[in-house]
Amino acid sequence: MTDLDALQPLSPLWAGRLHLMLELMATLAFALSGVLEAARKRLDMVGVVVVAFAAAFGGGTLRDLLLDHRPFFWVQDTFFLWLVIVVCAAAMLFMRQHHLQPTERAIVWPDAIGLGLFTVIGEERALALGQPALVAVMMGVITSVFGGVLRDVLCNEVPRALADHRPYALWAFAGGWLYWALRLALPVWLCISVGVTAIAGLRLLSVWRDWRLPAWRQ
Amino acid sequence: MTDLDALQPLSPLWAGRLHLMLELMATLAFALSGVLEAARKRLDMVGVVVVAFAAAFGGGTLRDLLLDHRPFFWVQDTFFLWLVIVVCAAAMLFMRQHHLQPTERAIVWPDAIGLGLFTVIGEERALALGQPALVAVMMGVITSVFGGVLRDVLCNEVPRALADHRPYALWAFAGGWLYWALRLALPVWLCISVGVTAIAGLRLLSVWRDWRLPAWRQ
Amino acid sequence: MTDLDALQPLSPLWAGRLHLMLELMATLAFALSGVLEAARKRLDMVGVVVVAFAAAFGGGTLRDLLLDHRPFFWVQDTFFLWLVIVVCAAAMLFMRQHHLQPTERAIVWPDAIGLGLFTVIGEERALALGQPALVAVMMGVITSVFGGVLRDVLCNEVPRALADHRPYALWAFAGGWLYWALRLALPVWLCISVGVTAIAGLRLLSVWRDWRLPAWRQ
Numbered sequence: 001m002t003d004l005d006a007l008q009p010l011s012p013l014w015a016g017r018l019h020l021m022l023e024l025m026a027t028l029a030f031a032l033s034g035v036l037e038a039a040r041k042r043l044d045m046v047g048v049v050v051v052a053f054a055a056a057f058g059g060g061t062l063r064d065l066l067l068d069h070r071p072f073f074w075v076q077d078t079f080f081l082w083l084v085i086v087v088c089a090a091a092m093l094f095m096r097q098h099h100l101q102p103t104e105r106a107i108v109w110p111d112a113i114g115l116g117l118f119t120v121i122g123e124e125r126a127l128a129l130g131q132p133a134l135v136a137v138m139m140g141v142i143t144s145v146f147g148g149v150l151r152d153v154l155c156n157e158v159p160r161a162l163a164d165h166r167p168y169a170l171w172a173f174a175g176g177w178l179y180w181a182l183r184l185a186l187p188v189w190l191c192i193s194v195g196v197t198a199i200a201g202l203r204l205l206s207v208w209r210d211w212r213l214p215a216w217r218q
Numbered sequence: 219m220t221d222l223d224a225l226q227p228l229s230p231l232w233a234g235r236l237h238l239m240l241e242l243m244a245t246l247a248f249a250l251s252g253v254l255e256a257a258r259k260r261l262d263m264v265g266v267v268v269v270a271f272a273a274a275f276g277g278g279t280l281r282d283l284l285l286d287h288r289p290f291f292w293v294q295d296t297f298f299l300w301l302v303i304v305v306c307a308a309a310m311l312f313m314r315q316h317h318l319q320p321t322e323r324a325i326v327w328p329d330a331i332g333l334g335l336f337t338v339i340g341e342e343r344a345l346a347l348g349q350p351a352l353v354a355v356m357m358g359v360i361t362s363v364f365g366g367v368l369r370d371v372l373c374n375e376v377p378r379a380l381a382d383h384r385p386y387a388l389w390a391f392a393g394g395w396l397y398w399a400l401r402l403a404l405p406v407w408l409c410i411s412v413g414v415t416a417i418a419g420l421r422l423l424s425v426w427r428d429w430r431l432p433a434w435r436q
Numbered sequence: 437m438t439d440l441d442a443l444q445p446l447s448p449l450w451a452g453r454l455h456l457m458l459e460l461m462a463t464l465a466f467a468l469s470g471v472l473e474a475a476r477k478r479l480d481m482v483g484v485v486v487v488a489f490a491a492a493f494g495g496g497t498l499r500d501l502l503l504d505h506r507p508f509f510w511v512q513d514t515f516f517l518w519l520v521i522v523v524c525a526a527a528m529l530f531m532r533q534h535h536l537q538p539t540e541r542a543i544v545w546p547d548a549i550g551l552g553l554f555t556v557i558g559e560e561r562a563l564a565l566g567q568p569a570l571v572a573v574m575m576g577v578i579t580s581v582f583g584g585v586l587r588d589v590l591c592n593e594v595p596r597a598l599a600d601h602r603p604y605a606l607w608a609f610a611g612g613w614l615y616w617a618l619r620l621a622l623p624v625w626l627c628i629s630v631g632v633t634a635i636a637g638l639r640l641l642s643v644w645r646d647w648r649l650p651a652w653r654q
Contacts, residue, residue, distance in 0.1 A: 038598075045649045046605045047598030050581075061502070066279070068288050070504050078570045134296045145268075149372070154585070156594040158374040162256075162265030169264045213263045284497070286506050352514045363486075367590070376592040380474075380483030387482045431481045 018189070019121065022196075023060070023073060024080070026117035029110035030147050031056035031084045035091045036107045041155045049088045051154050056084050059147035063122045063139050067129055108207050111148065116200035118144035119172040120179055120192050127183070137176035145169045165213055166206045175199035236407065237339065240414075241278070241291060242298070244335035247328035248365050249274035249302045253309045254325045259373045267306045269372050274302050277365035281340045281357050285347055326425050329366065334418035336362035337390040338397055338410050345401070355394035363387045383431055384424045393417035454625065455557065458632075459496070459509060460516070462553035465546035466583050467492035467520045471527045472543045477591045485524045487590050492520050495583035499558045499575050503565055544643050547584065552636035554580035555608040556615055556628050563619070573612035581605045601649055602642045611635035 034055030038048040057074055064072050074080040122143025126136035145161050145168075152159040161168050179195035186194075205211070252273030256266040275292055282290050292298040340361025344354035363379050363386075370377040379386045397413035404412075423429070470491030474484040493510055500508050510516040558579025562572035581597050581604075588595040597604045615631035622630075641647070 041594070041599075043594070043599045044601040046603065047595075050598055050605060065283065065501065066290070072502070075567065075571050078568050081570055081574065131293065132296050134299055135293050138299065153371060153374075153589060154595060154598060156374065156589075156592070158259070158261070159265075159372060162268055162372060163259075163261045165262040167264065169268060283501065284508070349511065350514050352517055353511050356517065371589060371592075374592070376477070376479070377483075377590060380486055380590060381477075381479045383480040385482065387486060 018192070019124070020077070022117050022121055022192070024083070026114045026121060027056045027060075027080060027084065028087060029114035029117065030059070030151075031087050032091065032110040033107045033114065033148070034151050035088055036110075037151055037155055039092075039095065041157075043155070045092065048092060049085065051151055052084060052088050054154055055147045055151040057147070058150040059118055059122070059143040059145065062146045063125065063143040066142070067126060067131070067139065069125070069129070108204070112200045112203040112207075113196075114147075115144045115168070115172055115203055116175070116196035116198070118147070119176055119199055120195045123176050123179055124188075124192075127180075133180050137173065137180060140176040140179070141169055141172045144172050166211055167213055168203060168206075170213070171199050171202045171206070175202070236410070237342070238295070240335050240339055240410070242301070244332045244339060245274045245278075245298055245302065246305060247332035247335065248277070248369075249305050250309065250328040251325045251332065251366070252369050253306055254328075255369055255373055257310075257313065259375075261373070263310065266310060267303065269369055270302060270306050272372055273365045273369040275365070276368040277336055277340070277361040277363065280364045281343065281361040284360070285344060285349070285357065287343065287347070326422070330418045330421040330425075331414075332365075333362045333386070333390055333421055334393070334414035334416070336365070337394055337417055338413045341394050341397055342406075342410075345398075351398050355391065355398060358394040358397070359387055359390045362390045384429055385431055386421060386424075388431070389417050389420045389424070393420070454628070455560070456513070458553050458557055458628070460519070462550045462557060463492045463496075463516060463520065464523060465550035465553065466495075467523050468527065468546040469543045469550065469584070470587050471524055472546075473587055473591055475528075475531065477593075479591070481528065484528060485521065487587055488520060488524050490590055491583045491587040493583070494586040495554055495558070495579040495581065498582045499561065499579040502578070503562060503567070503575065505561065505565070544640070548636045548639040548643075549632075550583075551580045551604070551608055551639055552611065552632035552634070554583070555612055555635055556631045559612050559615055560624075560628075563616075569616055573609065573616060576612040576615070577605055577608045580608045602647055603649055604639060604642075606649070607635050607638045607642070611638070 031052040034052035035048055037055070038051035043051065057072075057080075061072055061074075064070070119140040121140075123136045123140030126139035131139065148161050149159040152161075175195055175198050178198060179191055182191040182194060249270040252270035253266055255273070256269035261269065275290075275298075279290055279292075282288070337358040339358075341354045341358030344357035349357065366379050367377040370379075393413055393416050396416060397409055400409040400412060467488040470488035471484055473491070474487035479487065493516075496509055500506070555576040557576075559572045559576030562575035567575065584597050585595040588597075611631055611634050614634060615627055618627040618630060
């Protein structure tokens with residue numbers, strides 16, 4: 001009880017650490033989804049790196065632009081940029097060596113985890129800046145969805161998030177409201193765990209069970 | 219005469235109200251054009267909402283970003299966001315129920331009205347911030363055209379504004395200069411009425427009479 | 437020796453002039469590449485102008501947005517906007533009159549020169565604002581590559597920079613580091629000359645000798 005209470009106003013240092021770690025994981029997850037998508041479209045080496053960057057940093061950058069929050073997280077910690085470069089190189093070498101052909105299936109996992117993480121991170125940042133609830137939820141959705149949309153636009157495809165017919169952005173939106181409701185009562189670390197698990201889990205479940213959104217008259 | 223003079227420096231309250239109402243109408247017009255386009259491309263439910271949001275808020279958001287004007291109009295009045303969500307839901311239900319198949323023709327009307335309204339709004343905001351004439355006109359064009367361009371890019375089509383061969387952005391550009399000239403002499407409400415009518419009217423006329431821009435050697 | 441030393445902290449006036457001239461040349465080069473691309477895709481007159489604007493101002497605008505640098509260079513000198521409008525009109529008239537069919541080949545030259553110029557300009561601006569080395573190099577790459585990417589996305593093509601298989605953004609990245617290293621020791625004007633020549637030269641050489649990036653398993 002006292003533990004939870006003590007956590008509620010998370011100490012700045014710990015909040016910073018936790019935030020950084022989550023942002024790192026989500027960035028890696030989306031960078032990987034970018035590498036896989038670009039590889040599937042047979043872009044060249046540079047194209048793979050650029051698409052990975054767009055997928056990894058697009059959402060967070062747009063969020064920071066909209067919230068007028070500077071410096072960007074990747075300017076503050078250039079470490080992020082190096083990491084994505086290294087991950088791209090490693091992924092390319094690994095796939096070359098093991099003659100792996102990335103399938104559409106392979107993107108689902110990092111994509112779902114990144115979706116959950118970025119939604120919660122984006123929303124948390126907007127809430128910290130005192131934005132109203134709907135705007136904060138929107139920022140969460142933008143953070144998590146825009147990177148993937150940019151990735152698909154660069155690859156000249158209709159963004160999967162818009163035409164997949166299996167809920168994706170919808171879970172980010174619903175999960176965003178869940179997170180907002182939880183934040184009213186529960187400590188941050190618990191909200192984050194529940195929020196991320198719920199969003200990623202529901203997305204994976206949607207793909208696995210092939211849940212479909214009501215179609216627009218087929 | 220005294221009436222017009224009194225209006226010239228429009229009272230802040232009235233100017234705010236008028237501005238809000240125009241922005242509202244233009245936002246709805248473009249949201250509807252987004253819904254119709256997304257439905258034609260058979261995106262899923264979420265895709266329809268996202269494309270509607272992009273069409274409705276894309277132009278104004280880019281303008282505010284470029285002018286460094288915060289908070290965005292949709293952060294200041296989250297009412298806008300709710301409205302678009304409701305409009306999307308209503309439009310989808312209505313079209314499902316009435317078995318309406320949106321045609322390319324159906325987008326022309328809201329598109330033309332939104333074009334006129336957003337051009338004038340965007341230009342007025344830039345002028346209010348003391349930007350030079352050409353920049354203000356450009357902001358008007360960007361506000362009105364970018365939403366549609368984003369909508370078409372998300373749907374993986376060559377933006378209609380760029381390849382329609384019937385003048386579209388051109389009327390926004392010409393109407394922007396007309397508005398600027400009128401503003402030198404006439405009260406705001408008259409400038410707005412004339413500007414919006416001229417731009418929307420010319421666009422509709424272009425479609426109806428099939429006026430063509432000089433082609434690039436066919 | 438004294439000469440070079442005197443130049444190192446370039447007098448503000450001269451630095452401003454040099455910067456303006458370079459930005460002008462790069463803007464023209466990219467505007468031309470936009471005109472040629474749009475003409476090849478048979479966009480209408482307005483589409484040609486919009487794509488030229490996107491190619492010419494897209495990279496620098498994104499850089500200024502990310503660095504939070506206002507006013508934009510094209511707001512500060514609206515002269516730029518007029519120039520691009522005039523260039524577009526002239527290019528269209530000229531191509532119409534001489535029955536020139538723009539080939540893919542024709543874009544290579546202005547594209548390569550713009551690549552070199554914009555990389556150096558973008559990086560220099562980021563360095564002037566005290567950004568770390570990697571971020572400055574990234575800003576150079578973004579400045580020079582984003583305009584072309586935007587141009588290709590608007591024309592509904594996979595961006596050439598990502599799928600050309602001949603190094604393009606890679607030279608901007610490598611040249612950015614070269615420029616950064618040179619800046620530690622040499623006067624600005626020399627760094628700029630060497631940097632631009634190296635990047636543009638290597639790009640042209642890549643196209644001419646058909647150097648290929650290691651492919652992603654063909």
